[in-house]
Amino acid sequence: MFFTYLRRELRRRRKAALVVASGLALGIALVIVVTSVSAGMTQAQGKVLQSLYGLGTDMTVTKAQTPPAEGDTTARPRFRFDAQGEGDANAGAEQSSDLVMPQGFQTLDASTVDKVSGQAGVAQAVGGLSLQVMKVNGQFKRGEFKRAEGQTGGGAATKPGATGGGQGGTVEGGGADFDVNSFSVYGADVAHPELGPLTTSRITSGRTFAAGESDAAVAVVDSAHATKNKLAVGSEVTVKGTKFKVIGIATADSGDAAANVYLPLKQAQTLAATPGKITTVYVQAKDSQAIGSVKQAIQKNVPDTTVTTSADLADTVSGSLSTAASLASTVGTWLSYAVLLAAFLVAGLLTSSAVSRRVREFGTLKALGWKSGRVTGQVVGEALVNGLIGGALGIGLGLAAAYAITAISPQLTAQLAGGAGRGQGPGGGGGGMMRSAQQSAGKALDIALTAPVSVSTIGLAVALAVAGGLIAGGFGGWRASRLRPADALRRVE
Template sequence: MFFTYLRRELRRRHKAALVVASGLALGIALVIVVDSVTAGMNRAQGKVLESLYGLGTDMTVTKEPSPPGEGDAVRRPRFRFDAGEDAQGERQSQDVVMVQGFETLAASTVAQVARQDGVAEAVGGLNARVMKVDGRFERGEVRPAEPGGGPGRGGADVRGGGADFGVDSYTVYGTDVAHQGLGPLTSSKITAGRTFRAAETAAKVAVVDSAHAKEQGLAVGERLTVSGTAYTVVGIATADSGDAAADVYLPLAEAQTLADAKGRVTTVYVRATDSQRIDQVKGAIGENVPGTTVTTSADLAATVSGSLSTASGLAEGVGKWLSIVVLGAAFAVAGLLTSAAVGRRVREFGTLKALGWRSGRVTRQVAGEALVHGLIGGVLGIGAGLAGAWAVTAFSPTLTAEPGGGAGGGAPRFAGGAGGGGPVDRAASRALDIALTAPVSLTTIGLAVALAVAGGLVAGGFGGWRASRLRPADALRRVE
């Protein structure tokens, strides 16, 4: 009887049912679009962060900055060249390898971090910069003074000569070849040759970024000389997005030797056992590993600027509030329309109650009809939401993101220590182009279904409450 009466009422009042369902569908569709766009923003920000410190890294540990005036004095590069008689006209070159930021941790810190509760893996790395000066000294030519005076009057005039030197700079990252699942190298793919082997902890091998290899004319199998040490290029790596974290990747022990930092690292890359425990792990490391600064991906995400940051703020702020307001309005309208429909059916419900229907049965009948309206609205809303998410993915403009930027200038030195350097500082001055997508998850679909049911229950509650208050005698005296 319930379903028979339900089908008859839906056919008979299909226009009113469509109005109620359409209102709910609009609110549900907006929620789906906003939720999917927000998920797309988070995914885009994830791509930006992965381009800086690699896949799988939840946080990094660096040395706590020393207060001004304390700590070791900053070392500055010093170049020494032979300017003697035999060096005239000969090309001279010198490399100086410096730890970026001049702040390092003991390598034992990696094991100390790995022992903390909630840490799945911890890997150390060393960020360094190579300053290369190359050029020659030229002897000047001594000529007799010209008659009539001038600078060389009464003597000789030296013309020409001097020094002509060029300065080149590139970054080096020392990676733990026995644990390559974390660190900046994971943000690039090997497009030629191979990556490091686990046994090459002290081998004279290198992986070179594709852009740097093209600039320097390097290929797999060729030699790269760093500070007088020759390394065989075994692989060419291409960054998945944006710029690479480093120009040259070396085994950690080799990078430590070049930078005169044996037994030291600049960064510890950490993966948590559970993404929900990141804040807990951060607190444990900060408490149990003194003298360190822990930076999570969420901390770094807060420093991303550009149109991606603006769009993300709109999606999370204005978009969510707009969807809540529209959804609330849709629920209210559905409840009012259902209540108004009950008012037009006073004589009908009065007759049913006179025939023996109890108030609870009348209420359940009205609530059932409203629930079906909500489910119809859910189906329409899911369809419209999926179409909207597809349109965002297909036609949305490319957004830009500038890691470590922002007006405040307070971006954390995520991988290079307090004094700068590392993947963040390398990429901070370069904007990354990110294609926005709007993925729809099963969780979002489930939320839409829940909202549809809730909308139907809200509307049915209003209408059922009014129907339950009707008295048969009063209802039969009214004309529909």
């Protein structure tokens, strides 16, 4: 009887039921969209931070560069080339020089890794050395001495340095032509491959380092750098006269690699003439909820260092990603709540109004023996079905909107302030000369926004639909429970 009457009443009042369901559907769909976009923002920010941290890395320990003293030129990059005399058989030959310098931060003693590992709450710590390599290749060319017109001599031209008997003339041609190329190198601890920037890349060709290759002349090259320089597995990379065999090609999952070339840590220390030195300690905490206390312990017990967590880096994210995240978390959230509240109120008022128009109906049912609880249950049942219909429509609309956002994948730009995370460019007086345009401006990434819909979001939508139906039914049921059979008789015409 209950379901028969329920089906008949919903069919008879289709327009009113559709209005109530549509209002609830709009509010529920908006909640789904805002929730899914917020989840997409979180994922996008995670990709940005993942490009700075290795998988499982919770924080990094570094030491800021000390500004050079006034007049100190020892930190400036210097390139030395052999002076070749006039009779030198190698005169005019191509010359090459490599400069390898720690990049971004001042070096730390490798024992810092053990100090950090000994702090309470630290699960694991691994050291790494970030380097910048600057290669200069080219040659000097001699010029020719041309006598002035009208002068006589033993020839039309002599080598520079000839006296020419005091005769006038000019030196033409000659000079220097050098090519400058720079790339980044990261020294990885091959015994602990689970931490560090290389973990943000996947090996797409060849293999990664083996635990026993700390002294091996092997390298893993980023795919973009390999393509640019036509490198493949089995090729050789020369750094400061040392040849390293390429054993693997790595592709960064975030689209931006930590370095162009990865070497075993010991090899990188040898190239930079910094034995036993590192630039960064990558730290994994035992409990992700205790990162704050671990940071405080490291700052207290490992002095003169800077501890940076993912939360610290998140505060430096700017650009359209930050703006969109702010809109999703503030304006979008409050807007969805406001629309949902309005939908609940409208549903409740419409249900209550429908009860007012059914006074004679409910009064007659009571006169026939229906209890107030049965009448109230009938009204609540109708409202609950309206809510479920609205929930189904809202879930459909929300999923369609989320799918459209994911399909379009609008691009968001995330800009990290320079100096955050892994430093930008080598230190010292020549740092500015070596930085690329991207590094000097900070780390910038383009992230495609998605709107993932989780099972919990669908569950929330169903709960809201049921809540909307119950609220609307509560309004109407309270009104219906107050009706008396006499009211029906008074309104009979």
